[in-house]
Amino acid sequence: MKDTQNTDTNEVAIAVKGLHKDFLLPHQRKTSLKQAFVSIGKKNYKTRQRVLDGVDFEIKKGEFFGIVGRNGGGKSTLLKILAGVYFPTKGTVDINGELTPFIELGVGFNPELSGRDNIFLNGALLGFSRKEMEAMYDEIVAFSELEQFMDQKLKNYSSGMQVRLAFSIAIKAHNDILIFDEVLAVGDEAFQRKCLDVFEQYKANKQTVILVTHDMETVRQFCSRAMLINKGKIAEIGDPRKVAQIYSRLNQESIDSATEATNAKDKDANIQITTYTTEDKKKSSFDAGETIRAKLSWQPIPDLAHVVVNIYKQSGEHITGFRYSIKDASRSHVWLNMTPNINTGKYYFIVQGVSKQNRAINEQRGAEFSVTGTYVKGIKEWSGLVSVDHAWDEKA
Amino acid sequence: MYNILLDMKYLTKKNRAILREMVSTDFKVRYQGSALGYIWSLLRPLFQFAILYVVFVYIFKLNRGVDHFAAYLFFGIVLWNFFVEATSTGMTAIVSNGDLIRKISIPRFLVVVSTSMSAIINFLLNLVVVIVIAIINGVEPQMSWFLMIPLLLELFIFAQAMAFFLCALFVKFRDINYIWEVITQAAFYGTPILYVLTMVPAQYQKWFFANPMAQIIQDARYAFVTHQTITGWHIMRWQFAIIPIITVCAVAVFAALYFKRESKAFAENL
Numbered sequence: 001m002k003d004t005q006n007t008d009t010n011e012v013a014i015a016v017k018g019l020h021k022d023f024l025l026p027h028q029r030k031t032s033l034k035q036a037f038v039s040i041g042k043k044n045y046k047t048r049q050r051v052l053d054g055v056d057f058e059i060k061k062g063e064f065f066g067i068v069g070r071n072g073g074g075k076s077t078l079l080k081i082l083a084g085v086y087f088p089t090k091g092t093v094d095i096n097g098e099l100t101p102f103i104e105l106g107v108g109f110n111p112e113l114s115g116r117d118n119i120f121l122n123g124a125l126l127g128f129s130r131k132e133m134e135a136m137y138d139e140i141v142a143f144s145e146l147e148q149f150m151d152q153k154l155k156n157y158s159s160g161m162q163v164r165l166a167f168s169i170a171i172k173a174h175n176d177i178l179i180f181d182e183v184l185a186v187g188d189e190a191f192q193r194k195c196l197d198v199f200e201q202y203k204a205n206k207q208t209v210i211l212v213t214h215d216m217e218t219v220r221q222f223c224s225r226a227m228l229i230n231k232g233k234i235a236e237i238g239d240p241r242k243v244a245q246i247y248s249r250l251n252q253e254s255i256d257s258a259t260e261a262t263n264a265k266d267k268d269a270n271i272q273i274t275t276y277t278t279e280d281k282k283k284s285s286f287d288a289g290e291t292i293r294a295k296l297s298w299q300p301i302p303d304l305a306h307v308v309v310n311i312y313k314q315s316g317e318h319i320t321g322f323r324y325s326i327k328d329a330s331r332s333h334v335w336l337n338m339t340p341n342i343n344t345g346k347y348y349f350i351v352q353g354v355s356k357q358n359r360a361i362n363e364q365r366g367a368e369f370s371v372t373g374t375y376v377k378g379i380k381e382w383s384g385l386v387s388v389d390h391a392w393d394e395k396a
Numbered sequence: 397m398y399n400i401l402l403d404m405k406y407l408t409k410k411n412r413a414i415l416r417e418m419v420s421t422d423f424k425v426r427y428q429g430s431a432l433g434y435i436w437s438l439l440r441p442l443f444q445f446a447i448l449y450v451v452f453v454y455i456f457k458l459n460r461g462v463d464h465f466a467a468y469l470f471f472g473i474v475l476w477n478f479f480v481e482a483t484s485t486g487m488t489a490i491v492s493n494g495d496l497i498r499k500i501s502i503p504r505f506l507v508v509v510s511t512s513m514s515a516i517i518n519f520l521l522n523l524v525v526v527i528v529i530a531i532i533n534g535v536e537p538q539m540s541w542f543l544m545i546p547l548l549l550e551l552f553i554f555a556q557a558m559a560f561f562l563c564a565l566f567v568k569f570r571d572i573n574y575i576w577e578v579i580t581q582a583a584f585y586g587t588p589i590l591y592v593l594t595m596v597p598a599q600y601q602k603w604f605f606a607n608p609m610a611q612i613i614q615d616a617r618y619a620f621v622t623h624q625t626i627t628g629w630h631i632m633r634w635q636f637a638i639i640p641i642i643t644v645c646a647v648a649v650f651a652a653l654y655f656k657r658e659s660k661a662f663a664e665n666l
Contacts, residue, residue, distance in 0.1 A: 023664065084501035085663045107499040112425045124417035125502060127410045 012096055013177055013208045014059040014082065019091035021052040021077050051077045055091070059175075059225075062206035064199070066219040066226035066240055068247045075212055079103055079181060082210070089332035097176030097208075100126065104181055106166035111155035115146060115165060118154050122169045136172055142166035143194075165190055171198050178202070181212040196221075198313075216244035221316035241350070245363045252359060269353040271298040271307055272365035275373045284369045289341060292369070297322070297333035298353065304329075304361060306354040309336060314346040314368075317385060323354070341387035346370045400517050406412035411506055419517070421439035426514075437518050438525055441477055445470045452590055461624070462592050467530035468621045472589040474522045475613050479555050480580050482515035486559025486564050487573060494666045503543045504659040512556050535621055551612050561651035562660040567665050587613060593626040602632050608647075611640035 013297055025047045026209075052074045069075045080086040081093060083103050108125045109118050116269045119140055121134040141147055144165045154162065167183060183195055199222050202209050213219060219226050219240045225241035228247050236246045277283045277292040296307055310321040319342060324334055349366035427433040449469060452458045462468055489511045490497060490504065497504065531537075566572045587610045593601055604610045605628040618625040638662035 026540040080499075080663065085498065087660045103499045108496050110425065112422055112428055113421060117421070119415045121421055125496075125500060127413070129409060129413045130416065318660060 011061040012058050012094075013061045013063070013091075014096070014210075015094040016055055016057050016082075017092050017094075019052050019055040019081065019093065020050070020089045021086065022049055022089045023049045025049055037248055038136060040295060051232055052081075052088075055229070055232070055235060056236055057227060059177075059208065059210065060277060061097075061208050064203050064207075064209045064211065064222050064224045066223035066243070067210060067212045067390075068214065068216070068226060068252065069229035069235075070247075073229045074263070075229050076103075077183070078229065079179060079210075079212060083179060089292070095177070098127075099177045100170070100173045100175045100179055101239060103179060105183060106162050109154055109162065109166065114153055115150045119169055122166065123172070125177070126169065126173050128172070129310070139182060140168045140172060142265055143167060143171070143199070149334050160188060160191070167191070167195065177208045178209065179210045179212075188251045213250070216248060219244045239363050241363065245360070268299045268308075269301050269362045271296065271302050271351040271353055271362055271364065271366075273297075273309065273349045273351050275367055275369050284367065286369060286371055288344060288371050288373070289339065291337060291339045294336040294338070294349075295344070296336060296351065297332060300330055300332045301361075302329065304353050307334070308352040308354060309366075310350040310352070311340070311342075312348055312350055312378045313342075313385065314348065319385060340371075341382075342371055343383070343385055344373045402487055402652075405642070406503070406505065409505060412485060414502060414506055414509055418506070419513045422510065422514045423517070436522055441522050442472055442525065444477075445473055458591055458595070459509075461594055463532045463622045464507065464530065467526070467533040467535050468617055469590070470529055471526050471617055471621055472613050474519065474526050474586065475551065475616060476584060476589050476609065477522070478515055478519040479551065479558075480584075481518065482512045482623070483558045483562060484565075484573070484576065485511045485515060487576060489559070489661055490563045491570075491666065495582075498526065498663050498666055500524035501518075504561070504662055505655065508559055508655075509556070510617060512552070512559055515555070516552060517619060524566050530621060539559035540619045540623075546614045547612055547619065549609075550641065550644055551616075551650050553613055554608055554612070556645070557648040557651040560655040561647070564651075564655045564662075567658065567662055583593070583607065583609065589613060598631075600624065602628070602636070605640055606643075607635065608640040608644050 030049060055074075055078065067075055067078070077086060080090055080103060082095070083099060085103070100244070106122075108122055112120060113121065116137075119137060120130065120133050124130075128136075141150060144161075144167075146161060146165055149161065154165075157165070163183075167241050172181075195222040196218070196360065199209070199218075201207075203222055203224075211218070211223065226243040227234055228236040228243045228250070230250060235250070246251065274282065274295045274297075275284055275286075276295060277286075278291050278293060280293065294311060298304065298307060304326060306321045306323050306325050308321055311319040313319055320340075322336065322338075324336075346368060347370065348368040350363065351366045352363045353361035357363050414582065423434075427436055430436060432439065449466060453465065486508050489508045493507045495506065496502065499533060562572060562576060586604075586664065587607055588596075593614070596604070605614075611628050614625055614627045615629075618627050628640065
């Protein structure tokens with residue numbers, strides 16, 4: 001599996017070496033002088049909590065880098081160290097270029113100021129001068145769709161509106177490296193879609209982005225590489241799909257909490273997919289409208305109940321998915337005949353096993369195929385990702 | 397050490413933009429919802445001055461032996477008020493901007509400097525009123541007014557340095573703001589602001605100048621209001637009279653180093 005598909009250059013944007021971060025947590029915080037005096041000479045009971053324990057990784061320029069991990073795993077601490085808010089206990093962080101100083105959206109907003117004033121304040125924190133902000137003010141307001149609220153105080157905005165405003169400013173940042181922490185967790189669907197559009201643009205422009213999220217779909221769709229942080233260490237780094245899968249499994253494991261003995265062998269169905277023509281010749285390039293025969297094979301393991309084939313476009317859109325229910329447990333392959341009316345471009349499969357408890361067993365990237373511009377059924381009379389069965393009705 | 401105090405990289409274009417927005421935010425928020433707005437920053441010291449003037453000129457009759465006592469008194473109050481405002485708002489700057497400190501890596505010193513800038517702007521507005529009152533009070537413009545420039549610079553540096561020191565301390569020990577309130581209260585009476593130094597027995601006068609604020613206020617009054625003002629330079633040899641200035645420099649260096657060291661852990665300690 002490729003994990004550097006989106007990097008043209010090999011220039012390093014961020015290099016983290018042997019990063020450790022400890023927090024000294026006193027049992028009773030001394031926040032007054034009296035307490036400090038009283039406890040002079042007493043032994044200080046401090047717990048040393050290791051939040052990051054030897055983290056090494058590199059992010060290359062142009063990568064869309066995802067960081068995932070469960071709460072308390074050290075993600076936020078890592079991000080704060082990258083952003084220069086915390087200082088590492090041990091280890092080094094080299095940042096080549098300028099990083100957005102923003103970890104969260106809307107930090108630095110003042111509720112007593114109008115939306116307009118807040119745009120300028122936030123812009124300054126992002127590193128823009130007054131003049132630059134004036135030049136892009138209209139664009140920011142238009143993107144946020146909050147034109148009529150600009151003279152109102154921010155405290156009268158709903159939280160969703162505040163986030164919208166913050167995001168509209170944040171995307172103006174032209175720093176070399178952008179960080180987004182959980183931006184998708186807030187905002188309504190329309191806003192989320194807007195975020196995704198922006199991400200799409202970043203990806204196309206080869207902007208270096210670090211995205212922290214709990215949404216594995218986003219990781220799969222956008223990230224060129226991803227990293228799973230667990231208990232202060234890197235649990236997995238590389239292919240976003242694999243990282244997403246391990247992350248999901250990690251969550252599942254904690255939900256199941258040791259009910260099942262995890263036998264990795266038993267869990268691995270090793271599902272493979274290969275594409276053929278109708279004449280059963282191996283082929284990976286098809287004409288639009290041509291029938292594709294795909295052979296799906298797997299290791300028959302007792303727990304496997306279904307196999308799922310998903311088709312993704314190279315840019316990440318999920319085109320469609322089919323599920324086959326296994327009736328005979330000893331069966332180890334099945335054929336799939338399909339005539340996808342999909343537009344020209346590159347596609348790939350994601351194959352997945354589903355257990356009897358409806359849990360994902362395997363998820364792996366399968367073969368790639370492409371659809372070329374030769375149309376089997378004459379000229380192309382549709383556009384978009386797929387063609388839908390349709391007919392023109394000219395009756396009155 | 398030299399670098400920490402004078403390095404110009406601290407005032408990059410970006411930092412200036414941040415500073416400008418923070419100061420303007422401060423002014424926009426400060427008088428929000430008040431009908432008179434900015435005028436209050438002029439009215440407040442005027443009322444304070446009026447009260448003290450009545451009490452000390454008509455009741456205690458402390459104005460003997462000083463020309464232009466109104467200007468003398470008011471100028472002292474304005475200088476002192478600046479020091480108190482800059483240090484007490486500067487002290488809480490880091491803690492009250494905790495959200496910013498914990499989540500953005502903006503240079504920490506900007507947060508403190510922005511509060512001092514607000515205090516300086518306030519002070520300059522008040523200074524205009526002082527000059528008007530002084531001229532009404534019969535003070536004549538003279539060359540020695542230019543001496544105010546280095547003196548005000550010394551005042552700004554002293555207040556800024558104290559603000560740096562106090563705000564770094566305040567992150568760890570929240571008692572400091574009560575302690576500082578008591579100290580400034582005591583120092584207000586320990587500094588010759590309301591009274592004239594001639595009322596103090598001559599052998600004790602020099603001890604007042606251990607306090608840099610006394611030196612600054614007295615020197616500034618000498619330069620601006622009347623040459624009758626007793627300054628350290630009159631009653632001591634210059635080697636001693638220079639002590640308050642050395643103190644200010646020492647405080648500035650110490651505060652800068654202390655702030656720089658502590659600022660790395662602000663985000664964690666808040």
